[in-house]
Amino acid sequence: MDTISNRLAELGLTLPPSPPPGGIYKPFVQTGALGYLSGHGPYRGESGYIIGKVGRDLDLAAGQEAAKQTGLALLRTMKDALGSLDRVARLIKVLGLVNSADDFHQHPMVINGFSQLMADVFGPERGIAARSAIGTNALPGNMTVEIEVIIEVRD
Amino acid sequence: MDTISNRLAELGLTLPPSPPPGGIYKPFVQTGALGYLSGHGPYRGESGYIIGKVGRDLDLAAGQEAAKQTGLALLRTMKDALGSLDRVARLIKVLGLVNSADDFHQHPMVINGFSQLMADVFGPERGIAARSAIGTNALPGNMTVEIEVIIEVRD
Amino acid sequence: MDTISNRLAELGLTLPPSPPPGGIYKPFVQTGALGYLSGHGPYRGESGYIIGKVGRDLDLAAGQEAAKQTGLALLRTMKDALGSLDRVARLIKVLGLVNSADDFHQHPMVINGFSQLMADVFGPERGIAARSAIGTNALPGNMTVEIEVIIEVRD
Numbered sequence: 001m002d003t004i005s006n007r008l009a010e011l012g013l014t015l016p017p018s019p020p021p022g023g024i025y026k027p028f029v030q031t032g033a034l035g036y037l038s039g040h041g042p043y044r045g046e047s048g049y050i051i052g053k054v055g056r057d058l059d060l061a062a063g064q065e066a067a068k069q070t071g072l073a074l075l076r077t078m079k080d081a082l083g084s085l086d087r088v089a090r091l092i093k094v095l096g097l098v099n100s101a102d103d104f105h106q107h108p109m110v111i112n113g114f115s116q117l118m119a120d121v122f123g124p125e126r127g128i129a130a131r132s133a134i135g136t137n138a139l140p141g142n143m144t145v146e147i148e149v150i151i152e153v154r155d
Numbered sequence: 156m157d158t159i160s161n162r163l164a165e166l167g168l169t170l171p172p173s174p175p176p177g178g179i180y181k182p183f184v185q186t187g188a189l190g191y192l193s194g195h196g197p198y199r200g201e202s203g204y205i206i207g208k209v210g211r212d213l214d215l216a217a218g219q220e221a222a223k224q225t226g227l228a229l230l231r232t233m234k235d236a237l238g239s240l241d242r243v244a245r246l247i248k249v250l251g252l253v254n255s256a257d258d259f260h261q262h263p264m265v266i267n268g269f270s271q272l273m274a275d276v277f278g279p280e281r282g283i284a285a286r287s288a289i290g291t292n293a294l295p296g297n298m299t300v301e302i303e304v305i306i307e308v309r310d
Numbered sequence: 311m312d313t314i315s316n317r318l319a320e321l322g323l324t325l326p327p328s329p330p331p332g333g334i335y336k337p338f339v340q341t342g343a344l345g346y347l348s349g350h351g352p353y354r355g356e357s358g359y360i361i362g363k364v365g366r367d368l369d370l371a372a373g374q375e376a377a378k379q380t381g382l383a384l385l386r387t388m389k390d391a392l393g394s395l396d397r398v399a400r401l402i403k404v405l406g407l408v409n410s411a412d413d414f415h416q417h418p419m420v421i422n423g424f425s426q427l428m429a430d431v432f433g434p435e436r437g438i439a440a441r442s443a444i445g446t447n448a449l450p451g452n453m454t455v456e457i458e459v460i461i462e463v464r465d
Contacts, residue, residue: 023263024270025286029247031189031307034341036248039287092339093346095458097289100448107450108333115334131335132349132458134407135448138255138290140262148250148287152341178418179425180441184402186344186462191403194442252444293410293445295417303405303442 004085007121008075015076016069019043022140028081034092035151037077041143042069051142055104058144063098064113066144071117074149082153089152091118091129097146100135107133114147159240162276163230170231171224174198177295183236189247190306192232196298197224206297210259213299218253219268221299226272229304237308244307246273246284252301255290262288269302314395317431318385325386326379329353332450338391344402345461347387351453352379361452365414368454373408374423376454381427384459392463399462401428401439407456410445417443424457 001009008015018027019040029036042050042065054063079085096111098104111133118127129149139146156164163170173182174195184191197205197220209218234240251266253259266288273282284304294301311319318325328337329350339346352360352375364373389395406421408414421443428437439459449456 023286023288024267024274024283025249026283027285029285031247032187032342036285036305038285039289092341094335095287097287098448102447104448105450105452107448112334119334128334128336130337130339130346130348130458131333132405132407132456133333133450134349134456135446135450136289137257137292137447138253138259138262140260140288142260146287146289148285150346178441178443179422179429179438180404181438182440184440186402187342191440191460193440194444250442252442291444292412292447293408293414293417295415295443297415301442301444303440 002084002086015072016043016045018076018080019073027077033152035153037074037149039146039148040070040073041146042066043073049141049143052144053099053101054110055101060106060109063110067111067113068117070145070147071114087154089154090126091151093150094129094131095148096133097136099139099144107135157239157241170227171198171200173231173235174228182232188307190308192229192304194301194303195225195228196301197221198228204296204298207299208254208256209265210256215261215264218265222266222268223272225300225302226269242309244309245281246306248305249284249286250303251288252291254294254299262290312394312396325382326353326355328386328390329383337387343462345463347384347459349456349458350380350383351456352376353383359451359453362454363409363411364420365411370416370419373420377421377423378427380455380457381424397464399464400436401461403460404439404441405458406443407446409449409454417445
């Protein structure tokens, strides 16, 4: 088992299964040392996606939980694509979208649910990236959060 | 004529003229092997942009048509920038924004109108990229779709 | 003093202080020759962020001013990260988000406030990038504009 998968086990975290294809795209594309991950949502496996709008249907804590679950789904895709999470050299850039009410303004706090997970799993230097956190009026299937990531890959 | 332009002709597809500049930006910027295309809309030439909100003014099929037209506008910019579409090695990353009603949730299906075009034109390996599809409450000029793309370029 | 800082002084422009950390992210991450800047807002220092929705709370000119201020905040981060603004080889890609009313459609005009600043400071060839300008229903802290940038860095 790779070091990062051991770390996940230590933290009591389980990766969800690979999400079913949601459209005409690849979950992961690498060019040079950069790996681009498609926008992922808070997929839990059999129980599907966490849905609803933060600031209307869900509170801040539930939004953070959705962002964390999205992080676990992204780790699943990284593991599937690279064979081992140890090949993730570091996270470079994160775009975090929050399905939010027009008067909700704590998007960075929501996306911190994702970023804290990555800091815990990879350590701060490797897990914390440049980031934008923004709101949107609607996401696919009414999911709560959508996050895309650029990573640096090593052999 | 290049191979991809031949393929477009076979498919009965015509590229629109280059869209007029919509602000202070370049349509295409290359750094190393990566080419960044600015956000494009469903530009048709003389008849202008396809406008309106999916799930309110337009249905799913009309939204997909707008995404396809946006793809044709992006191909025009690639051709203008590179001289030949054969220099597009592959699509790396797509960000697709849908001008959508707050209760519309089929953004991936809309952006598939773009992605299917790219798969048809370049073939699936080369034309299908990592992707995020999201909603937004407003786009420039009320256009229906805005799509930006990162491609890999070859000499 | 570096050439670009001299240019800023000539233009009568002052950079704001570094914005306080707004979440779990790094303001700037470099990989190879590419530098990724996190989403920044119109931070002014002691007087905080420019807030409000364009097309409802703020008019177009005020939105452009917010985009320009966001550009100054981004220049501050580039200078902090690189030591000198002369190390910015050029701007590659801009994503500009406008906190906007559902019926506001002049997002490119708003983001031009940023792009004109960069053209003035770096010159058009180096300062004008590929760009997407879009609307959103909500931004962190209700700030008016959020902009992220990819730059090319030189030694």
